[in-house]
Amino acid sequence: MHQRSQQLDSHLFRDDEPREERFIDLEVLAAAIWRRAWLIALFAALGVALGVAYLLVTPPVYTAATRILIDENLAKFTQEEPPVSSNMRIDSMMSSEVEILKSAQLARTVVLAEDLHNNEVFLNPPKAPVAWLKSQARAMLSLFGPSKSDRQTEEADIGKATALLQQGVSAERVGRSLVIQVSFRASDPALAGAITRAYADAYLADQLEANFDATQRAMTWLQGRLDELRQSSQTAALEVEQYRAEHGLTASSGELISEQQLSDLNSQLILARAETANARARYEQFKSIIDSGAENAVRSATIPPDQPNSTLINEMKSRYLTISNRLQDVEAQFGEDHPQAVNLRREQGELEQQLFRELEQLTETYRNEYSVALAREESLSGNVGTMSDESSETGKALVKLRELEQRATTLANLYQTYLARYEEASQQRSLPIAKARVISQAEDPVGPSSPSRTVVLALSLVLGLFAGGGTAAFQEFRERFFRTGEDVRDALGLKFLGYLPLLGKTGRAGAKGGRNDKPQNEKTVTVSPNILRVTKDAPGSSFAETMRNTRHSADLLLHGNSSKVIGFVSVLPDEGKTTVATNFACLTAASGAKTLLIDGDLRGRGLSRSLSGTSGGGLVEAIAGDKHWPNYVRIDRATQMAILPASGRHFAHTSELLSGPGMQKLIDEARRMFSYIVIDLPPLGPVIDAKAFEPMADGFVIVTEWGATPRALLRSTLQSERRIAAKAIGVILNKADMKKLARYATPGGAESYVGRYGAYYGDRVE
Known part of the structure; x- marks a missing residue:
């Protein structure tokens, strides 16, 4: 134990036991949905x-839509080349066009064109209840305002119509295209179509008017600017000619003669310097070859083909190389002293001397050419210096002349540019072409859009x-109650004994089977037949089966005790522990075991009130020692179950009675007479009577109400009453709704198959 x-x-x-982390179980979720379906x-x-x-x-709303293409190619007749459009420029242009379509000016134009400020259908469309109440409130407030003249009233109607039109119209770009969709919402389909078409027409007309107005303003400004530029250009050209004549700056083919001469000398000097550099390079190259010696000069010299003796020298050099190669072969085969080798070396030396002399002559020729080119360069350089000195004064005057010419040229170009723009604007003004066209005409909607x-x-x-x-x-x-046996095991870790279905109301004594005809002094009572004797009246029911399971668990757990003292407790009042205790005692008594049922709930006395013939005293008098306790025991005629009622007298200190020596003596004597002593104890929560009786009990059966007993409350109560928890035989879920039980079952749990067990229960309990 x-x-x-x-x-x-x-x-x-x-x-502190770690709980297993699990993913969402779809079956559990489906069961929860089914419960709350x-x-x-x-x-x-x-x-x-x-x-x-x-x-x-809500009144229906109709929407009509039209699409407008912004096409710059429509203006190709008025410009030579269309402007290059970038993505950023296109986005900005389309955003601008959308804002124009949403503008108040365009809306006012449509209002006046369609006479919308006098259209009651447009001004006062059907409204939803909330909007109608707001409009009525505003109308009532307007009655207290100052009166307006007819002109003010008309302007107010136009302003109201314009505001309503802006609220109902929608303009947006279609994707990334150059198309804008314009739509309008109204309560009348014909009105929606008419306003949308009027919007498209007003937009195209607005573009034409805007182009005409802009062109007209540009032409007026260009005309005045052209007169100023013409006068300034003529004055600048006259100043150029006067200055040229005063300083003798004669020009030929648009250029001064002194400048032409100086330019020619500079060109000749550049060519002379190039020739001098070329001649010097050839001379220094061949001079370095001659200075390297005859043998090296002959081997490394390269004769340009444009020289007079280049063919002869190249032939001699080719012959020299051939003799050299042959000499190497002869020396390699016959040695250096062979006669043929001696002859070849002699012939090689003669050719080498001839070639060296030719190279010396060629080097001298290059030196003479270099001297001539250098002299020519020095002469031209002197002439250029002289001409530069002579034209210094002319150059100073030329600077001023260039300035005057630049100013005159700039004014002339500017005048030509503005003149071209003026002619272009004049032509565009006469061409009524807009850069937009309607590609989808608005039709009257056939059905409401919202x-x-x-x-x-x-x-x-x-x-x-x-x-x-x-x-x-x-x-x-918020579900914090006991619904299934799994809840009991998870929350408490105690054995689950079973479900007891919800029964009818408790019947009064003698309600079934007639009244007890025996006199009261025979110490017999009649137990209410409805819910306190279910195990006797319906032994094949699921209710009786749960009681048998409870008895079996108690017998296994307390198998060493010849007499078992079992207390029935609950955590809250009215959870049915009295009914469960009475039925448990009926079950054991009906099986032939001697059973004593004690009403230990000295404050509630639910069991005693359900009995008849209990006015002669009970447990309180037995503990007090007025009479020996068997004198207060009543015997149930049907089951021969011994019942010790509480008492007809109230006692304040009930816990002291249940834990005192009188109660201990009663239990000890009862153990020698009965196999089962079942005691109905008060709830654990409000009083401590069950805790006081705990040392005398062998085990406790905890009764909880299905769907009503909070799990946290029972757990905390058992945590505080550890001795009672340690002696707990198990937990019974009472007053269970067997029809709803399957909804709270875990996937695959036994509760899901409660309906299939009906064939095994012979008796049906109402």
């Missing part, structure tokens, strides 16, 4: 109902489902 207490205690109070369906129906109500009270019945109903349904799902999820998160 002590070992079992330690195991239960360690299992129940493992607060009625709530989700209720919210979904409410959402659809609200959607239908919205459709009934509210869309499908969208509204679908959205209402979805919102209702979301609201219902959220409420259901909130209720699921």
Whole structure:
């Protein structure tokens, strides 16, 4: 017994035990949805109902649309080349056109063109209830304002119509194209189509007027600017000619004669310097070859083909190389002293001397050419210096002349540019071409665009489902009660004994089978037949099966005790522990075991009130020692179960009675007479009577109400009452709704198959 207490205690109070992290179980989620399906369906129906109500009270709106293409190619007749358009420029242009379509000026033009400020359908369309109330409130407030004249009223109507038109019109670019879609929403389809078409016409007319006005203003400004530029250009040209004549700056072919001469000398000097550099390079090259010696000069010299003796020298050099190669072959085969080798060396030396002399002559020729070129260069350089000195004075005057010519040229070019722009603007003014065209004409809509019945109903349904799902999820998160045996094992770590279905109300004494005809002094009572004797009246029911499982668990756990003292407790009042204790005692008594049922709830006395013939005293008098306790025991005629009622007298210190020596003596004597002593104890929460009786009890059966007993409350109570928890035989879930039980079952749990067990229960309990 002590070992079992330690195991239960360690299992129940493992607060720091790590819990397994699991992903969302779809089956568990589906079960939760099924449990709350009625709530989700209720919210979904409410959402659809609200959607239908919205459709009934909201007036329909019709939308007409037209598409306008911004095409700059339409103006190709008025310009030679279209401007190059970048993506950024196109985006800016399209944004500008959209803003023009949304502008108040264009809206006012449409209002006046369609006479919308006098159109009651446009000014006062059907409104939703909220909007109608707002408009009525504004109308009532306007009555207290100052009166307006007819002119002011007309302007106010135009302003109101313009504002309404701007609110209803929509203009947006179609993708990345050059197309703008213009649409308008109205309560009348014909009005929506007419206004949209008027918008397109007004936009095209506005473009033409804007182009004409801009061209007209440009021409007026260009005309005045052209007169100024013409006068300035003529004055600048006259100043150039006067200055040229005063300083003798005669020009030929548009250039001064002194400048032409100096330019020619500079060109000749550049050529002379190039020739001198070329001649010097050839001379220094061949001089370095001659200075290297005869043999090296002959081998490394390269004769240009344009020299007079180049052919002869190259032939001699080729012959020299041939003799040299042959000499190497002869010396390699016959040695240096061979006669043929001696002859070849002699012939080689003669050719080498001839070639060296030719190279010396060629080098001298190059030296003479270099001297002539250098002299010519020095002569030209002197002439250029002289001409530069002579033209210094002319250059000073020429600087001023260039300045005057540049100014005259600039003014002339500017005049020609403005003249071309003036002619271009004059031509464009006469061409009524806009850079836009309508590519999709607006038609009268055949059906309302809003509210869309499908969208509204679908959205209402979805919102209702979301609201219902959220409420259901909130209720699921607030689910803190015992529903299944898995909840008992997870929260408490105690054995789950079974479910007891919800029964009818407790019947009064003698309600079934007639009244007890025996006199009261025969110490017999009648137990209410409905719920206190289910195990006797319906032994084949699921209720009786749970009681048998409870007895079997108690017998296994307390198998060493010849007489078992079992207390029935709950954490809250009205959880049915009295009913469970009475039925457990009926079961053991009906099986032939001697059973004593004690009403230990001295404050509630639920068992004693359900009995008849209990006015002669009970447990309180027996403990007080007024009479020996068997004198207060009553015997149930049907089951021969011994019942010791509480008493007819109230006592304040009930815990002292249950824990005192009188109670201990009663239990010790009862153990020698009965196999089962079942005691109905008060709830654990409000009083300490059960804790006071705990040392005398062998085990406790904990009764909890299905869907009503908070798990946290029972757990904390057992944590504080560790001795009772250690002696706990198990937990019974009482008042279970067997029809709803399957909804709370874990996937694959036994509760999912409760309906299949019905054939094994012979008796049906109502």
